[in-house]
Amino acid sequence: MVDFSNWQMPLQYPTGINQEHMAVRSNVGLFDVSHMGQLRIIGNQATEFLQYNTLNDPTSLKVGRGQYSMIPNQRGGLVDDIYLYRDKLDNYLMIPNAGNTAKVKNQLKLQAEKYDCHVVDETETWALLALQGPGSAVLLDRFVEDDLTMLRKNSYVETTLSGCPARLARTGYTGEDGFEIFCRPTDAYIIWSLLTEAGATPCGLGARDTLRLEAGFPLFGNEFTGDTNPLCTSYAWVVKDKPFYGRKAMWETKCLKVLRGIKLHRRGIARHGYRILKNDQEIGEVTSGTISPMTRESIALGWVETEHSNDGTSLAIEIRGQLVDATITTPPFF
Amino acid sequence: MDFPEDLRYTSTHEWASAAENGVITIGITDFAQDQLGDVVFVELPQLGDQFEQGDPVAVVESVKTASDIYAPTKGTVVEVNSNLEDSPEEINSDPYSRGWIFRLAIDSTNELSDLLDAKAYRLNAVEE
Numbered sequence: 001m002v003d004f005s006n007w008q009m010p011l012q013y014p015t016g017i018n019q020e021h022m023a024v025r026s027n028v029g030l031f032d033v034s035h036m037g038q039l040r041i042i043g044n045q046a047t048e049f050l051q052y053n054t055l056n057d058p059t060s061l062k063v064g065r066g067q068y069s070m071i072p073n074q075r076g077g078l079v080d081d082i083y084l085y086r087d088k089l090d091n092y093l094m095i096p097n098a099g100n101t102a103k104v105k106n107q108l109k110l111q112a113e114k115y116d117c118h119v120v121d122e123t124e125t126w127a128l129l130a131l132q133g134p135g136s137a138v139l140l141d142r143f144v145e146d147d148l149t150m151l152r153k154n155s156y157v158e159t160t161l162s163g164c165p166a167r168l169a170r171t172g173y174t175g176e177d178g179f180e181i182f183c184r185p186t187d188a189y190i191i192w193s194l195l196t197e198a199g200a201t202p203c204g205l206g207a208r209d210t211l212r213l214e215a216g217f218p219l220f221g222n223e224f225t226g227d228t229n230p231l232c233t234s235y236a237w238v239v240k241d242k243p244f245y246g247r248k249a250m251w252e253t254k255c256l257k258v259l260r261g262i263k264l265h266r267r268g269i270a271r272h273g274y275r276i277l278k279n280d281q282e283i284g285e286v287t288s289g290t291i292s293p294m295t296r297e298s299i300a301l302g303w304v305e306t307e308h309s310n311d312g313t314s315l316a317i318e319i320r321g322q323l324v325d326a327t328i329t330t331p332p333f334f
Numbered sequence: 335m336d337f338p339e340d341l342r343y344t345s346t347h348e349w350a351s352a353a354e355n356g357v358i359t360i361g362i363t364d365f366a367q368d369q370l371g372d373v374v375f376v377e378l379p380q381l382g383d384q385f386e387q388g389d390p391v392a393v394v395e396s397v398k399t400a401s402d403i404y405a406p407t408k409g410t411v412v413e414v415n416s417n418l419e420d421s422p423e424e425i426n427s428d429p430y431s432r433g434w435i436f437r438l439a440i441d442s443t444n445e446l447s448d449l450l451d452a453k454a455y456r457l458n459a460v461e462e
Contacts, residue, residue: 017397018372206397267375267422269395290397291374298374320393320400 002205005099007035010204021210021293023201024174025334028133030200031208033180034188037101038126039094039108043117046090053111054084055230055239061086066154066169070230070238071096071104076249077227080104081220081235083171085156090117095128097220111245127188131200132178132211139198140179144168148179162194173208175215175332213299214292216261216331222272222288223259223301232306233259234330257284257303263329264298267291268319270326275318278308286317294334304328335460336364338430342406342446343455349430350406353443357412361434362394362403362425365460370396373422378414379436385409387445392435394425407445409438 002011009032012020023029041050050058056069063086071079080100085093096104101123108119131140141148146159148168156169164187172178183191196202209219218224218235230239232255239250264270270289275282289300300317308315311330316323341349347366351359367373377393385391385405392403414436418424425433440446450458 016372210397268377269374269397269400 004205005035007098009035010202012204012206013202015201017204017206017210018293020201020203020207021214024133024176024203024207024211025294026133028131028135028139028200029174029203029207030192030195031130031132031203032127032188032192033130033208034127034185035098036123036128037094037096037098037104038122038128038182039096039101039105040120040122041092041094041108041112041117042090042120043112043115044090045115046092046117049112049115049117050084050092052243053108053245054082055244056084057240057242058084058086058092063088064155064157066156066171068238070224070235071107072244072246072250073107073226074246074249075227076229076246076251076253078220078224078230079107079226081218081224085169093122100220125184126182127185129181129183129188129191129195130172130174130178131181131195132172132174132203133176133200135199136176136178139195139200140168142198143194153177161191164191166191173217174211175217176211209288210290210293213288213290213301214294214331214333216301216333218259218301219288228259229253229255231255232257255306258306258309259287259301260304260309261329261331261333262286262289262300262302262304262315262317262326263333264289264300264317265325265327267296267298268322268324269298270300270302270317270319270324276302276304276326277316277318277323278314283308283315292333297333298324299329299333300326301331335368336430337452337456337460339452341430342449342451343459344404344406344449345455345459346404347459348403348406350446350449353440353446356441357437357439358407358409358446359434359437360391360403360406361429362401363455364429366401367426367429367433370394370401370426371398372396373425376418376422376425376435378416378418379411381411381414383411385411385438387448394422394435403435405438406449407438407440409440411436412439413437
């Protein structure tokens with residue numbers, strides 16, 4: 001067990017990170033991600049408020065659906081990346097990262113003073129389990145009355161899971177099909193037992209990280225920080241051309257570096273902060289790296305100078321004083 | 335957790351075999367491999383490299399971290415386990431046999447007798 005943003009969480013179960021990872025890619029795994037935040041934004045002007053204070057477009061979000069989005073700060077950077085669900089026309093549930101919930105809540109509460117809406121912290125009222133893998137729909141379908149095959153990606157349904165009220169969202173952070181299961185904290189253990197006894201492999205933080213990295217997904221704190229301009233990443237599509245908090249700073253910043261995927265030519269691990277070089281010049285830094293459990297190759301994400309960022313560009317990563325050859329590669333890495 | 339009686343140990347979690355024709359074999363202990371997690375890469379020394387007792391000789395890398403492996407005695411590298419290039423996980427599955435890392439030719443067994451026996455290693459280095 002490790003401390004993660006003041007939550008005690010398993011890094012892995014006795015199965016080990018590699019096996020847990022492979023279980024998700026080949027069948028189905030289950031994560032306890034109850035540390036994530038939940039903020040409700042509700043009121044007559046909830047949509048206008050979110051339109052200005054998140055980067056994606058909540059006006060296009062239908063009731064019963066969710067979208068990946070981001071919270072901007074004043075200086076053209078990010079406070080967090082989030083998921084936003086529209087529960088009613090003027091009632092939204094936002095899922096910030098565990099470590100950023102307080103910052104997001106404080107900024108949104110302050111901004112909400114200008115609108116007819118308010119922000120409620122619901123983190124304590126929800127437990128969250130993530131069931132992920134190609135076998136997840138078949139497994140979960142046995143325990144719910146609704147036909148899960150009809151649930152589209154990014155949609156959610158409110159239903160009962162073995163007698164427990166639960167919201168099932170077809171979302172996830174692994175690059176596989178899956179469901180994020182919102183339930184009452186008192187029901188979490190029942191649902192966890194039910195799903196693991198039915199064949200879901202318990203998975204910890206270690207596998208969660210290798211899965212998202214193999215899929216090329218950013219992690220706030222590694223790839224994204226308060227200084228990250230999302231327009232300089234492959235997630236620029238999230239940022240809509242509309243007025244938003246901090247827009248001037250973000251829109252007007254030129255991208256000196258962009259966030260790219262990197263594949264190393266030998267199996268040393270590129271760790272956060274390692275230098276990226278081209279022709280002996282430092283051109284960037286690694287933000288995350290690991291060995292891909294699927295391919296056994298050394299993979300990484302990092303910022304590289306824009307002129308050296310095309311797919312196939314050769315570079316070198318400095319690992320403990322040695323230069324290891326690498327190539328820019330667009331994720332997913334498997 | 336297993337610590338064979340016929341080996342000697344360091345407080346930095348290396349094991350060393352008894353000398354055979356003046357050559358000792360070195361690896362890391364069951365405790366060390368368990369702490370590291372899945373080994374993904376090993377940096378081996380070059381044949382002929384010479385080391386004093388306590389010098390860093392090799393690096394064992396897991397997803398968690400990279401760990402230096404130190405010379406338990408003074409010696410010269412005469413063999414390295416090149417199987418570890420393709421199968422670094424042998425350090426996890428078989429740390430005392432197929433997971434051996436390098437072999438040193440040594441002058442005398444004086445420094446070997448400085449090392450911990452299995453019982454002392456378990457007490458000092460493992461159950462701290």
